[in-house]
Amino acid sequence: MKKLSDWVKESKKNKKKKPSDFVTRFEPVGDSKSNQTDNGDSISSETIQSNNSNSNQQQQDTPSNSDSILPSLKTTLDSIKETIGKSTDIVFREFEFGQNGEFKAAVVFTDGLAQKYFLNDSVIKPLMVDIREANSNITFSHSTDILTLLKNHTLSTAEVSKAKTMTEIYDALLVGESIFLVDGLKEAAVIGTRHWEGRGVQEPSSQTVVRGPKDGFSETLRINTALLRRRIKDPSLWIESFYVGKKTKTEVAIVYLKGVATESVLKEVRKRIKRIDVDSILESGQLEELIQDETYTPFPTVYNSERPDGIAGGILEGRVAIIVDGTPFVLLVPALFVQFLQSPEDYYQRSDIASLIRMLRFISFLLALLVPSAYIAVTTFHQEMLPTTLLVSLASQREGSPFPAFVEALLMEVTFEILREAGIRLPRAVGSAISIVGALVLGQAAVEAGLVSAAMVIVVSLTAISSFVIPQYNMSISIRMLRFGFMFLAASFGLLGIIVGIIILVLHMCSLRSFGIPYLSPMGPFNAAGQQDAIIRLPQWKLFSRPRLIGQKDKHREETPAPSPNINMDENKEN
Amino acid sequence: MKMLKCFVILVLLIPLLTSCWSRKELNELAITTGLAIDKQDNQYLITAQILNPSEIASSQQTSARLPVATFTRTGQTIFEALRNLTHESPRRLYLSHVRMVIFGEEVAKDGIQEVLDFISRDHEMRTDFYIAVAKGQEGRDLLKVLTPLEKIPTMKMFNSIETAGGNIATVKGVHLDELITKVITKGINPVITGLYVKGPKDIGNDLSNVKKVDTPTTIQTDYLAAFKDDKLVGWLTRDESKGLKYIENDVTNTIITIPCEDGKVSIELYNVTGSVEGSVSNGTPKITISLESEGILGEAQCQIDLTKPETIEELNKKIEENQKEKLQKVVARSQKDLKSDILSFGEAIHRADPKAWKTLKEKWDDEFPNVEVEYKIKADIRRLGTISESFQ
Numbered sequence: 001m002k003k004l005s006d007w008v009k010e011s012k013k014n015k016k017k018k019p020s021d022f023v024t025r026f027e028p029v030g031d032s033k034s035n036q037t038d039n040g041d042s043i044s045s046e047t048i049q050s051n052n053s054n055s056n057q058q059q060q061d062t063p064s065n066s067d068s069i070l071p072s073l074k075t076t077l078d079s080i081k082e083t084i085g086k087s088t089d090i091v092f093r094e095f096e097f098g099q100n101g102e103f104k105a106a107v108v109f110t111d112g113l114a115q116k117y118f119l120n121d122s123v124i125k126p127l128m129v130d131i132r133e134a135n136s137n138i139t140f141s142h143s144t145d146i147l148t149l150l151k152n153h154t155l156s157t158a159e160v161s162k163a164k165t166m167t168e169i170y171d172a173l174l175v176g177e178s179i180f181l182v183d184g185l186k187e188a189a190v191i192g193t194r195h196w197e198g199r200g201v202q203e204p205s206s207q208t209v210v211r212g213p214k215d216g217f218s219e220t221l222r223i224n225t226a227l228l229r230r231r232i233k234d235p236s237l238w239i240e241s242f243y244v245g246k247k248t249k250t251e252v253a254i255v256y257l258k259g260v261a262t263e264s265v266l267k268e269v270r271k272r273i274k275r276i277d278v279d280s281i282l283e284s285g286q287l288e289e290l291i292q293d294e295t296y297t298p299f300p301t302v303y304n305s306e307r308p309d310g311i312a313g314g315i316l317e318g319r320v321a322i323i324v325d326g327t328p329f330v331l332l333v334p335a336l337f338v339q340f341l342q343s344p345e346d347y348y349q350r351s352d353i354a355s356l357i358r359m360l361r362f363i364s365f366l367l368a369l370l371v372p373s374a375y376i377a378v379t380t381f382h383q384e385m386l387p388t389t390l391l392v393s394l395a396s397q398r399e400g401s402p403f404p405a406f407v408e409a410l411l412m413e414v415t416f417e418i419l420r421e422a423g424i425r426l427p428r429a430v431g432s433a434i435s436i437v438g439a440l441v442l443g444q445a446a447v448e449a450g451l452v453s454a455a456m457v458i459v460v461s462l463t464a465i466s467s468f469v470i471p472q473y474n475m476s477i478s479i480r481m482l483r484f485g486f487m488f489l490a491a492s493f494g495l496l497g498i499i500v501g502i503i504i505l506v507l508h509m510c511s512l513r514s515f516g517i518p519y520l521s522p523m524g525p526f527n528a529a530g531q532q533d534a535i536i537r538l539p540q541w542k543l544f545s546r547p548r549l550i551g552q553k554d555k556h557r558e559e560t561p562a563p564s565p566n567i568n569m570d571e572n573k574e575n
Numbered sequence: 576m577k578m579l580k581c582f583v584i585l586v587l588l589i590p591l592l593t594s595c596w597s598r599k600e601l602n603e604l605a606i607t608t609g610l611a612i613d614k615q616d617n618q619y620l621i622t623a624q625i626l627n628p629s630e631i632a633s634s635q636q637t638s639a640r641l642p643v644a645t646f647t648r649t650g651q652t653i654f655e656a657l658r659n660l661t662h663e664s665p666r667r668l669y670l671s672h673v674r675m676v677i678f679g680e681e682v683a684k685d686g687i688q689e690v691l692d693f694i695s696r697d698h699e700m701r702t703d704f705y706i707a708v709a710k711g712q713e714g715r716d717l718l719k720v721l722t723p724l725e726k727i728p729t730m731k732m733f734n735s736i737e738t739a740g741g742n743i744a745t746v747k748g749v750h751l752d753e754l755i756t757k758v759i760t761k762g763i764n765p766v767i768t769g770l771y772v773k774g775p776k777d778i779g780n781d782l783s784n785v786k787k788v789d790t791p792t793t794i795q796t797d798y799l800a801a802f803k804d805d806k807l808v809g810w811l812t813r814d815e816s817k818g819l820k821y822i823e824n825d826v827t828n829t830i831i832t833i834p835c836e837d838g839k840v841s842i843e844l845y846n847v848t849g850s851v852e853g854s855v856s857n858g859t860p861k862i863t864i865s866l867e868s869e870g871i872l873g874e875a876q877c878q879i880d881l882t883k884p885e886t887i888e889e890l891n892k893k894i895e896e897n898q899k900e901k902l903q904k905v906v907a908r909s910q911k912d913l914k915s916d917i918l919s920f921g922e923a924i925h926r927a928d929p930k931a932w933k934t935l936k937e938k939w940d941d942e943f944p945n946v947e948v949e950y951k952i953k954a955d956i957r958r959l960g961t962i963s964e965s966f967q
Binding site: 379388392 | 578579600601604608628631632671672674699727730
């Protein structure tokens with residue numbers, strides 16, 4: 001922003017020279033305020049420019065003298081060519097402009113990342129053709145600030161900024177900007193031409209809903225911020241950018257509602273992102289591991305989603321979204337345990353149904369975690385707990401079974417895990433083969449061969465189905481893992497082991513924090529108001545406060561009165 | 576990290592623990608559903624009925640093996656005899672699912688206190704089984720009868736007691752805790768369900784028993800065994816059993832048949848509440864038995880006008896008479912013949928006048944036969960079924 005305002009001042013100085021008949025495709029910058037509240041387009045341009053300025057500021061901290069741009073165009077171009085290793089995707093376009101072609105200039109851009117047609121129409125053509133045709137009174141000379149003049153009058157592009165060092169040039173060039181160099185100048189213009197082929201907005205594949213928006217985040221960060229901006233059209237939606245990874249220079253944006261998001265959480269997020277010193281960030285999962293609170297826990301403490309509606313909902317509650325360029329999975333912090341058992345759809349279905357489904361998910365969570373271990377414990381230690389008839393039927397299935405119940409369970413669970421993993425890795429076309437092999441061959445054949453009892457197949461299936469109910473994949477993985485621990489405990493200590501295991505697990509969960517927020521809240525520490533949207537979901541008109549500990553600064557969310565049929569009836573009478 | 580290392584080491588140590596000592600796979604167990612306790616040469620003779628799970632649960636018709644088997648062994652104590660059974664049984668006896676414990680009549684006459692000690696001490700035995708006495712037979716005879724419908728004979732006995740106890744009120748199921756309380760408490764004496772085998776025993780032992788429509792050998796639930804302390808002193812008849820259940824407020828539903836003009840009327844009784852209240856005046860104990868019941872007319876085989884309130888009133892009177900007769904029967908039997916307070920009169924006195932009970936307690940066996948009993952009976956027919964007039 002600092003640089004932008006500098007430019008504004010400079011352009012004001014130059015205003016006097018501005019001829020009235022000069023052809024321009026954009027309004028003069030004028031003042032920065034009008035630019036900010038221009039239109040939808042300018043929102044993104046503003047943020048990009050602020051991003052650029054951020055990065056520039058960071059890099060300006062350590063400029064070396066050899067880093068500065070030399071006045072000789074040829075030297076500069078050679079230097080770029082040399083540094084970049086004559087990579088074939090970097091295009092150098094040299095040309096001359098001015099009334100008599102007195103200025104040598106060059107445009108450098110990365111093929112595939114920069115929009116060539118746009119560069120033709122808005123940069124090269126105005127300079128080479130329009131300036132002459134316009135018959136302008138502007139006189140270019142080496143004494144005037146040519147770049148500023150061109151920026152204000154000729155370069156008809158939405159984004160232009162100046163670069164003073166070679167580092168800045170490379171940073172801009174390799175994200176798809178075009179570099180405009182003029183012979184004899186110690187600075188270059190960076191023209192916003194980023195545009196590359198992306199996947200576009202498609203339906204999310206990982207979190208499907210029956211009712212709800214079908215658009216999903218994409219690999220391009222800018223599309224993702226736009227998806228959020230489309231949902232929250234409020235000036236308090238702030239986006240901050242960071243560049244992470246020495247080699248990948250991945251753009252990471254944090255998105256939050258200013259005045260709602262807790263300041264301490266924001267500070268912590270910024271601190272943790274800035275602390276990162278790695279070569280590469282290719283996916284948000286890598287970033288998640290670098291910023292999460294606790295590594296040695298089976299539970300995820302950072303929420304991720306492909307769904308813009310879910311992330312927007314989180315931001316509106318006061319959470320902070322972290323978008324990483326190059327992946328559709330957007331992170332959301334602080335993340336609480338209950339969040340991983342909730343789905344955005346809960347807010348679109350009727351509240352009673354949503355509440356029941358949420359309870360179903362909690363039950364499924366427990367089932368997925370405990371059914372195999374409970375089965376092992378009851379059948380090897382506590383047969384007296386079963387009704388006689390059930391015991392008899394279980395015992396009859398176990399007759400002639402060669403393995404102890406624990407080994408049997410382990411066998412089937414491991415088989416199932418292999419099946420599941422194979423199902424994910426296989427190409428889609430052969431994916432259905434897995435289900436046939438899994439269901440028929442392994443399930444039925446194993447029982448008929450007498451290797452495992454039929455009850456065990458039921459147990460494993462129940463576990464599997466239950467774990468699929470959990471909306472978040474990373475939570476369901478952690479349960480898959482814990483399940484084996486519980487099976488060991490059950491096989492060695494019976495129900496006693498399971499109970500001790502549960503106690504340890506709950507204690508561990510109580511000790512977890514996600515960006516300073518207790519992981520088990522609103523259950524531990526208990527918060528009565530927080531129960532409105534935890535295991536159950538109250539009707540929309542009752543969700544009038546933001547979750548405590550997360551949206552503390554602006555607790556009051558809404559004031560809709562309860563829907564009442566009488567109001568409508570009175571209105572009808574009047575009509 | 577240090578924590579993690581400690582944790583990993585602890586986890587690795589788990590296999591070294593001598594855990595799993597109580598682990599028992601389902602196919603290593605001999606699920607015992609019935610125990611019979613008899614006496615032989617001054618030793619206990621234990622018979623265990625053991626399930627053959629694959630025969631019971633399998634959906635296909637498999638081999639001709641039987642769903643249950645019995646093993647019999649003797650021992651000086653119950654515990655010893657049970658352990659001796661492993662000489663015969665390939666698997667360890669698992670007692671948690673015992674449904675019936677049956678005493679032979681001989682054991683019951685000698686006293687069951689020693690036996691109850693093991694049953695209630697052993698941790699594997701749940702307390703939800705029924706205890707019964709074999710009437711005039713050895714307890715093991717009952718475990719050697721194959722029954723129709725229920726593949727497990729002990730389950731048949733268990734369910735019979737439950738069903739009959741709820742529908743006819745002449746059968747009473749007794750659980751372990753109730754029995755022990757009644758044995759050790761002064762002023763109450765226990766009654767236990769009586770069972771017996773009807774028909775030739777050698778057929779009941781064979782699969783041919785359940786291959787006939789009209790099962791030749793069956794297990795009957797009838798009579799109640801009346802005890803004095805822990806010794807069997809006599810058998811109650813059906814009427815007496817019903818009277819006892821009225822007094823104990825244990826009747827949920829029953830049938831009563833009373834005469835009318837030229838035929839009979841059957842009435843289903845429900846909401847039956849009986850109570851025993853005691854009082855002591857001048858050192859003389861007195862008992863008041865009150866009984867209230869509601870009825871539904873179930874069958875009328877005579878020419879009566881049921882639409883008239885007077886007829887209903889008359890029927891009510893007859894029900895009351897019938898009930899009183901049954902109550903009197905059981906009171907007379909226990910006071911004059913058995914001389915055993917199976918009606919828990921002593922407990923009623925105890926509740927009403929604890930101070931007087933202190934002196935009465937010592938001579939209760941002498942006092943009990945002479946206790947004066949008063950009856951307050953009220954019956955009320957509420958419904959007449961789907962038709963009102965009789966066809967006749």
